[in-house]
Amino acid sequence: MLTPEAYFGQLYKGARELKAAEKRGVVPDSIDFSVQEVCAACKNNITPPTKPKRCAACKSVLYCSLDCAKRDWATPPAAGAKPHRDLCADNKRHMQRLDDTVAIAKQFPWGRLEKDGSLNLDIARARFDVLGSDGYGFWSHRGGPVPHAQAGDLGKMFAANTPYAKAMAALIAAFDHLDGKDLLQSTHLTDAQGWKLPPTLIPYREFASPSKRPALITEFDGGVVDWDSWYRWRKLPKESPAALLMDFPMSVHEILVRCLQVTNRKAGSASKRVSLTVHYLGAEVELNFIPLFSELALLLPYHDIKLVMFGENVRKLGEEAKKKPSSLVAKSSPSTPVFTYKAPDECGSGAISVFLCTSKALWEPNMSDFPTPDALVACNAGLGSYREWIPVVQAAHRLEIPFGVTEYAEQSAEHQVANFPLMLSYGGIRPKSRDEYEIGLNPFQKPGQRAIPQYRLPNVSNGFTIVVVKRTAVAAAAPKSVDDVASRVAALDLDLD
Incomplete structure (x- = not known):
């Protein structure tokens, strides 16, 4: 099972490699902290899409294939949800804010954007040796895969008596703070x-x-x-x-x-x-x-x-x-x-x-x-x-x-x-x-x-x-x-x- 020591240790290792590469003046493509891309339709996180596609209209949703894009366009992903055709126009409008949020991050020297456009906050903290749970002063935090102490109604999935729920409960306990x-x-x-x-x-x-x-x-x-x-x-x-x-x-x-x-x-x-x-x-x-x-x-x-x-x-x-x-x-x-x-x-x-x-x-x-x-x-x-x-x-x-x-x-x-x-x-x-x-x-x-x-x-x-x-x-x-x-x-x- 993942432990806080291993979790934070890997992040510190990545931050050290990044800082060393920046000092040399060349950051290789292999140093990237993006998340694994997942198709919004089939949600296959075992085999990530080799050439992910985006909705041509809103540019916000990722798919692994044209078939998945077509299915997601007309089919709601879950009961009570809306198909993509009902969300696309709003998504396109929301994407207009992306330049503003990116600009806020890019004004800082430590605001490095990954290939997926995100900023890995754990890596940013690790740059300054302030990443961890107890004993890190104002920076102390739960961290880990489940950073919130309270999961609200969305956390009911963790209460089920399933192998996944039990694994998540053990993970939350390991990162207790x-x-x-x-x-x-x-x-x-x-x-x-x-x-x-x-x-x-x-x-x-x-x-x-x-x-x-x-x-x-x-x-x-x-x-x-x-x-x-x-x-x-x-x-x-x-x-x-x-x-x-x-x-x-x-x-x-x-x-x-x-x-x-x-x-x-x-x-x-x-x-x-x-x-x-x-x-x-x-x-x-x-x-x-x-x-x-x-x-x-x-x-x-x-x-x-x-x-x-x-x-x-x-x-x-x-x-x-x-x-x-x-x-x-x-x-x-x-x-x-x-x-x-x-x-x-x-x-x-x-x-x-x-x-x-x-x-x-x-x-x-x-x-x-x-x-x-x-x-x-x-x-x-x-x-x-x-x-x-x-x-x-x-x-x-x-x-x-x-x-x-x-x-x-x-x-x-x-x-x-x-x-x-x-x-x-x-x-x-x-x-x-x-x-x-x-x-x-x-x-x-x-x-x-x-x-x-x-x-x-x-x-x-x-x-x-x-x-x-x-x-x-x-x-x-x-x-x-x-x-x-x-x-x-x-x-x-x-x-x-």
Whole structure:
């Protein structure tokens, strides 16, 4: 069985070979980290297509033969799914985003694209010796073939009593990792301990000298609107891989400022500070780098931000903390943050306090410990993959709580928006018009196309934003059961993540 040592070891070996070849000035064709291509129709992953073909119209779907292409054109791949002829036009439109996502990756020296157009994030991390699970500071993560701790309704396949399911269960167990494990210590990691990078590549939150400090954001010409401007504001060279982690806090900023417009960099002043409470739902890997959310305090001067994290992994971390009473998590509570940060006065003295909801995994409106927030956010949410999102979408509409998320693919974002009316109808809530659920390319997406064997559609971590709710009037009534809604939603083709 594959072990973490073997898995990460092979990736480090590949990264060393790549760096050595780059140093020589010639990278041979044999050094390539693309995924094995698979026909979208027959899905034969035993014998990959020798000369894969793409749909001539959308250029996004791979086939092993003309026969497979013809069959996929008219035949749905599964019950309830659509044949390619019903998706081709949308695929073609989505492919127009590919140049934008590729450009975001190519601006970085480490943003090497493979033959299939993807960027192998594990190889990118291995270049800097920060690839692994426990003990890698902010970079710690589960990794491996199944990187998510929670598989949602899509994970039911692993519960079956089959040889495949048993093998997958064993694989998941082998790569077990507790997100936020460093929070079970009594002190937070320093910037140097967390980033594990050369000093010139670290976006410090504590500044050794004025020359290292970013400018007051209100005085930074044009503001921070993409990775290029963020790196300039932070005085970082593009050689820094910081974007591979900072996509999470920067995506939250993008959702709050541009998508939901609940605040902006000029909203506060020295004489009138802004209080902002944000509930962050579905936290997983983010627990490994909570100090990086201090960036919000630098980006929003004269703000006092309360960020509360919810999720099964947060609850699980709370259970583990009971064994370590001196840990940061054990000492935290609904009134005591697990992390605090205040920006220097020269940067606007923005402040952030991060809290953990360890008592329950699922968010609910009007919780006694954490009252209704100013905004809800979630990164790589998978609104169509986890039935737990249904009551959240309903409550956000009913209570007019601004709610924004990121998703991997524009295609899946559109499928989810198309099914909001179904989710809401069972709560007696009138949905908004389709145009109000704005979907946009996230300029702070994690650089690099994900490797998908059958498709070439833009698919990137934190790649696209969805405005789920802005403050508008809605009609509400008592909801029906979540199970009732979930059974109907599960019958639809909601998500391609």
